[in-house]
Ligand SMILES: Nc1nc2c(c(=O)[nH]1)N[C@H]1C(S)=C(S)[C@@H](COP(=O)(O)OP(=O)(O)OC[C@H]3O[C@@H](n4cnc5c(=O)[nH]c(N)nc54)[C@H](O)[C@@H]3O)O[C@H]1N2
Ligand SMILES: Nc1nc2c(c(=O)[nH]1)N[C@H]1C(S)=C(S)[C@@H](COP(=O)(O)OP(=O)(O)OC[C@H]3O[C@@H](n4cnc5c(=O)[nH]c(N)nc54)[C@H](O)[C@@H]3O)O[C@H]1N2
């Protein structure tokens with residue numbers, strides 16, 4: 001590595017964007033060799049998928065790395081919880097304080113389960129996301145955290161039908177001729193795949209987006225289909241109805257590789273006539289018929305197969321798991337799985353057989369340890385879950401005060417004087433304001449890591465480019481210190497991060513679907529440090545072209561025996577949202593509007609909100625509302641409104657627009673309370689109710705009312 005910059009001597013270092021996004025971009029950091037300071041950061045042109053360009057947020061990444069508000073030293077709280085007043089302490093004192101508290105709690109009658117680790121995907125690196133931290137908390141016997149806040153509804157939904165995630169080689173999607181962004185704001189949340197969709201469009205593909213909101217992606221698509229929130233499962237059943245009614249199904253694929261064809265056929269033909277689906281989804285019969293025809297007959301009409309980019313937006317509803325289970329049945333009906341780049345794509349993460357058992361050591365978990373669903377942090381902190389109260393909370397890679405549902409109750413829980421809270425982060429987040437001990441974390445430029453991706457098929461290592469700022473430490477290092485302070489077996493913690501990464505590439509994990517068990521074979525850490533390495537998968541990889549579904553039957557399970565045995569409906573069916581005007585008219589009489597709260601393009605969930613340029617580009621907090629709903633409430637364009645329900649309220653500026661249908665409102669998240677004038681973000685109104693499958697979050701399943709704020 002090496003290179004020249006004007007005047008100063010510089011060198012370049014290859015890294016990986018660590019943020020929670022399917023793109024997992026390759027980055028090149030230019031460092032001033034004399035000062036050791038990073039002076040430039042760009043996309044890695046040699047990365048076959050991310051091809052040298054970065055999103056708006058990471059283009060500005062040095063603003064975040066060298067932000068004047070970076071946490072540089074451990075702190076202890078001196079003010080009230082939430083007030084944000086802290087005093088510098090040493091690492092020694094911080095580690096000793098934490099270990100003493102953990103030891104005391106573990107020895108108490110309540111035991112180590114009264115300690116709760118809380119983390120999500122602030123970084124997606126295999127080591128920083130989940131390695132020594134898991135080993136530490138497993139060894140300690142702390143409560144287990146079920147990490148459900150984002151992806152589990154669809155993951156389990158997919159598993160029921162396919163036995164794994166819906167996956168393809170995303171690069172092969174240039175071959176698709178009919179591309180459906182289903183609950184996916186692809187042009188914002190997966191920009192390199194959007195580029196591939198564009199390439200496909202140049203080759204004749206039609207792009208359709210199914211979304212209650214005219215998202216940037218919907219606006220740029222050939223066709224925006226505005227479903228009512230949470231009704232995607234019904235739409236998919238209606239499409240199946242039309243396919244079977246017209247006889248457009250691929251009988252050969254169905255009979256060779258699927259179970260339950262006749263049961264499903266019977267179900268959709270009798271129970272999901274198009275008129276009923278129109279009533280549920282708010283679409284017209286013509287629109288549904290046309291969508292079904294173009295989707296199912298894409299090969300004749302557009303010259304090639306169809307691909308559904310099924311994403312997270314549609315999962316955040318009570319029936320989100322079943323919706324995904326249902327949607328991923330569709331490519332079996334059309335036979336699109338036969339073709340590379342066609343079928344459906346949720347996530348490629350299961351294509352990487354990293355040795356997660358070795359990384360996280362689940363064998364250390366004491367028998368009978370309870371599991372807490374992270375979506376229910378509010379309940380956990382208020383002592384409402386089985387297994388006793390939470391006495392200590394250790395937060396890293398996450399900002400629950402901003403991202404969790406039922407925010408007011410999360411905050412009152414965090415404010416408990418008897419709760420001992422540690423927050424390890426790069427910044428003084430809304431959550432850190434409630435900590436007893438704050439620990440400074442390194443950024444991706446300052447530590448080593450190894451990455452898979454959930455949006456492409458390359459393994460990459462992140463080489464550290466600069467030294468840690470101040471006294472910041474990587475997650476792994478903090479758990480080494482804590483492991484030592486607790487007197488845990490040194491061998492659990494003593495390998496270096498590089499050694500752990502190298503070994504994690506070595507042995508295939510137990511759950512690996514057949515066909516990808518060898519995907520990492522022969523890929524060395526050295527190769528991954530030099531740049532992106534493609535998994536050992538064939539160029540025209542189409543994992544289900546010949547069946548080979550890793551389900552119990554080995555087939556695509558249109559009918560699920562496992563579901564039947566669990567006492568549930570074995571066939572796809574429509575599960576309405578928890579807060580649905582059609583099925584909950586009494587609730588809707590008070591709170592008639594269905595509110596969606598997807599992230600703002602300039603933020604990544606709550607990350608980047610404190611970067612001034614990005615916050616400015618996000619503008620104000622807005623609420624998009626249809627002219628009919630605005631008029632009914634006397635709300636003018638540009639006026640401040642209060643959005644509320646029984647859980648809470650927040651303020652936003654009304655944008656009266658036809659970007660939503662009547663009955664739907666949209667506000668873009670996820671602001672930090674401290675950057676708002678009312679100390680609240682949209683999660684004051686969201687609920688901790690979970691999805692049908694996977695215990696997932698239901699952020700978009702949320703009835704609210706809106707009122708003009710008097711001036
Ligand atoms: N209303 C509503 N709520 C939502 C969503 C929504 O669409 N609407 N989206 C949901 C989704 S999809 C998700 S995934 C969750 C995301 O929830 P979180 O995973 O909490 O995501 P972030 O808000 O990005 O916060 C991550 C934090 O990790 C920190 N961090 C980054 N790297 C490191 C590191 O190496 N070490 C340590 N210790 N800390 C680090 C960052 O500084 C940041 O404060 O939010 C959910 N919440
Ligand atoms: N810029 C940016 N990129 C990101 C993120 C970010 O915060 N900012 N977050 C990252 C993370 S953690 C995740 S999980 C992914 C999420 O990426 P996406 O899956 O694209 O998720 P969202 O943007 O939350 O929602 C996508 C769309 O679903 C729509 N939607 C809501 N409810 C429904 C419904 O019932 N049916 C249908 N059909 N559509 C619905 C929303 O209006 C939204 O436009 O993006 C990742 N990429």
Ligand SMILES: [Mo]
Nearest residue numbers: 020150151312
């Ligand atoms: Mo997410």
